[in-house]
Amino acid sequence: MTSAAAPDSTAHPAMGGHASPQARAAAYDALREALAQHIPGERLIHDPLRTLAYGTDASFYRLVPQLVVRVHDEQELGHVLRECRVRKLPVTFRAAGTSLSGQALTDSVLIQLGGEWRGAQVLEQGSRICLQPGVIGARANQLLAPFGRKIGPDPASINSCMIGGIAANNASGMCCGTAHNSYRTVEDLRVILADGTCLDTASPESVQAFRASHGGLLAELERMAASVRADPELAERIRHKYRLKNTTGYSLNALVDYADGLEILKHLMIGSEGTLGFIASITYRTVIEEPHKAAALVYYPNIDAACRATMLLKTAPVAAVELMDRAALRSVEDAPGMPDVLRTLPEEAVALLVDVRGAHHQELEVRMTEVARVLEGIETCESWAFTQDAQRYALYWKIRKGLFPAVGAVRDLGTTVIIEDVAFPIERLAEGVGALTEVFQRHGYSQAILFGHALEGNLHFVFPQGFEREGEVARYQALMDDVAQLVGQEYGGSLKAEHGTGRNMAPYVELEWGKDAYALMWRIKEAFDPDNLLNPEVILTRNPRLHLENLKPLPAADPLVDRCIECGFCESVCPSKNLSLTPRQRIVIRREIARLAALEAPDDAQRDQLAVLRKEYAYQGMETCAGDGLCATQCPVGINTGDLIRGLRHEENAGADHPGKMKVAHWAGEHFIRVTSGMRGVLRLADGLHGVVGTRNMRRLSQAARKVSGDRVQQWTPSMPAAAARDYLKHLAQPLGRSAAPNGHVVYFPSCATRVFGVAADDRDPRSVTEMALALMDKAGFEVVLPKGVEALCCGMAFQSKGQFEAGDAKAAELAAALVEASDGGRLPIFCDTSPCLAQAQAYAGEHLEVSLTLVEPVQLVLDYLLPYLSITPLKARVAVHVTCSSVRMGLAERFVALARQCASEVVVPEEISCCGFAGDKGFSTPELNASALKGLKEVVADCDYGVSNSRTCEIGLSEHSGLSYQSILGLVDRASAPR
Secondary structure, X not given: OOOOOOOOOOOOHHHOOOOOHHHHHHHHHHHHHHHOOOOOHHHEEOOHHHXXXXXXXXXXXXXXXXXXEEEOOHHHHHHHHHHHHHHOOOEEEEOOOOOOOOOOOOOOEEEEEOHHHOOEEEEHHHXXXXXXXXXXXXXXXXXXXXXXXXXXXXXXXXXXXXXXXXXXXXXXEOOOOOOOOHHHHXXXXXXXXXXXXXXXXXXXXXXXXXXXXXXXXXXXXXXXXXXXXXXXXXXXHHHHHXXXXXXXXXXXXXXXXXXXXXXXXXXXXXXXXXXXXXXXXXXXXXXXXXXXXXXXXXXEOOHHHHHHHHHXXXXXXXXXXXXXXXXXXXXXXXXXXXXXXXXXXXXXXEEEEEEEEEOOHHHHHHHHHHHHHHHOOOOOOOOOOOEOOHHHHHHHHHHHHOXXXXXXXXXXXXXXXXXXXXXXXXXXXXHHHHHHHHHHHHOOOOOOEEEEEHHHOEEEEEEEEOOOOOOXXXXXXXXXXXXXXXXXXXXXXXXXXXXXXXXXXXXXXXXXXXXXXXXXXXXXXHHHOOOOOEOOOOOOOOXXXXXXXXXXXXXXXXXXXXXXXXXXXXXXXXXXXXXXOOHHXXXXXXXXXXXXXXXXXXXXXXXXXXXXXXXXXXXXXXXXXXXXXXXXXXXXXXXXXXXXXXXXXHHHHHOOOOOOHHHHHHHHHHOHHHHHHHHHHHXXXXXXXXXXXXXXXXXXXXXXXXXXXXXXXXXOOOOOOOEOOOOXXXXXXXXXXXXXXXXXXXXXXXXXXXXXXXXXXXXXXXXXXXXXXXXXXXXXXXEEEOOOOHHHOOOOHHHHOOOOHHHHHHHHHHHHHHHHHHOOOOOOXXXXXXXXXXXXXXXXXXXXXXXXXXXXXXXXXXXXXXXXXXXXXXXXXXXXXXXXXXXXXXXXXXXXXXXXHHHEEEEEOOOOOOOOOOOOOHHHHOHHHHHHHXXXXXXXXXXXXXXXXXXXXXXXXXXXXXXXXXXXXXXXXXXXXXXX
């Protein structure tokens, strides 16, 4: 493969040039010293654990940065770029790191965006939106939803990927096509170039200043555009290429679509993957989000029939048409909830998922009828019909979206999953699918599956790939060579349709585009980045084997997480993401520890690295993990990284270094009444001391005690509640006014948290959770039944979360037995006032009990049992709602918010707050986790009167970091209700 002339990169020490390791280290040391003048040292990260963790993306490549810099604003970013330019050190920008082709990796300086880059402004009633690069795509659509709008790009990773990556990769997706991608819907950009210059295309003053300072760059872009228009063959080739989805190379269509240098620059930035500059904000023209939706899953006997249908649907009123081959369908046919027909389809069958949408129901009906008419006469494997049922609709899309992770879940240990996306001219789609399938078979990739966006001729192919065994790299190279030749040359298609060029396809850009277009791309790079410092080796490279180098090892680490494909979907909901590690990063480091530990003859450096990783992982990986399980709700293969961490805590507790931990746990479980009584005593002591010394001094005393004790003393906060009343069981055991139970009985298990923590000084409602619960059940006409020995009962979570599994199981079993007896063998419903404890008890009962128990938490109790007997009058209040992690995992989030909206005139749900990070007692023992997880909460709920949740410990942290009083939603319901 030949290359056009390119800037020489060998002079850059960080790119493997002639500089010695000592010289390279000195260069980075000097860089850190210079940057420390403008950026706090804790955001200049260079330790081996975090550089490896933060440097990993969703691709199958691995490069470890020498320095990770967390920049908070444009000024800091400019400083980094200028200092790196002085030292000729390359720089790569990172947003969410969900990129699949290695475009967010570096072995030099990685600029990592944090929560400070999440600015968003809806403009002109939602017709436009201005977004900073750290905004998650789904969040942008949440902001636009009240206006019936959305951003045009809709990648499958939209719940995790960020706007910076969406724009920099020109990502598209299911319904986006080529009409609504970032290139077509960008209105303005704010960009920072390699020399640190900032250009805001929406500001006339900025544009005027830029034309004066960078007139040469704009003139060069205009000369390139003129030269392309003067070459009819090249111009037509570019237009032809962008009839298809195409993200291979730079957006050369900017040179035929625009003549003004500013517009060319703006559109070249889209899809440039951080190689031309940094996108500090983007203003999109939004598109209509049609609210009424229907879908059909249509099974065709072969690819020819499916492609004939696709051609007819090209002009039909459809939102999306997704193609899935038989191998793809087979990969998900045994998953829970899948249609039975998937297991009976013939070997050549192909499915089309057809999605139709409308602004109103009548329009949807008309469009469904038209699509059915268009498809009439094409043979199918069975009759089909559209569904508007929300659950069925979601199931169809679950099938489509589950294909990539389905392959990842069943791959052999030590292998990765490769996903590539190509585009064929749609009129040759059936032919292209057949040819692509033949290539896979010829090279021994029988497990490959094909699926994609049929209307665009855009196909994804997914297959497991190992690189450890002899011959595997050569086999992969032969496959990619043939795929590139087939798609790029024989069919005139796109080698990268929507995932960006990255490293994996960079060696093939010239093959697809030809010598002249490729030389033009190098000319663009030279104009923007003459020193080749911005994300070098991405999009353009002179190394024909780049895609075969720096391959990521994926050694077995633990069966709980070995299926992880490091996609990063989990990161958006992780409470420690801005403090320490995310679930993906915890797995990355565990894999590296496993790899180093398995070496038969490690050298001194490897032994030292292993020791450092193990030591640092204790805090970064284990202590700061909330174990909330929200990562599993986002993970394509359902991995709960919290289970890994709890297992590691168990190993640590059982180790020789901590011989007394298990004994203490067993003692605490066996003497639980004494433990909870002691905790109430400590709270009474703290409350009394607080009354004497005041809040400021109490905080100082607490901080000093923690420091002296090595953080063993728990953190005191002003939101710390007083102890629960000593005599609360007396009124708990009695109905509050009724001698009979006209509507039935409910077994009430008050969690140990509500038995220990009472009311805080600033709480709006002076009643404890137990008092609220009893008042509400009494009002609805239910009588409470208490389990025997309730004071000694615990769900076991307090032990399980610390890895004390034996003690936790013992308490869970004790509780289960008491609940079976109290509920008359499961006849009566069982209510627990704390959602996490209910979820824990429910999980244990479901796994270990032969009888079936009906266990409900506060929202379920009210909606399923009490509400029919209550009359609700919404209170005139603006209420903040925090849905706990356990409620989210149990699928109760929407019901929780709906209940709050019945009881209050206004409800605020902070969209970017997931887990509060209090995590049982971590709000006391690791308070920085709680603080980090709730950063920004105070501003979002500033206009609220108070907050509600369904976990007493979570409410403590929420109150501390919001400035509001957070209490149980039971109190809100009680105040808003009256007996029917």
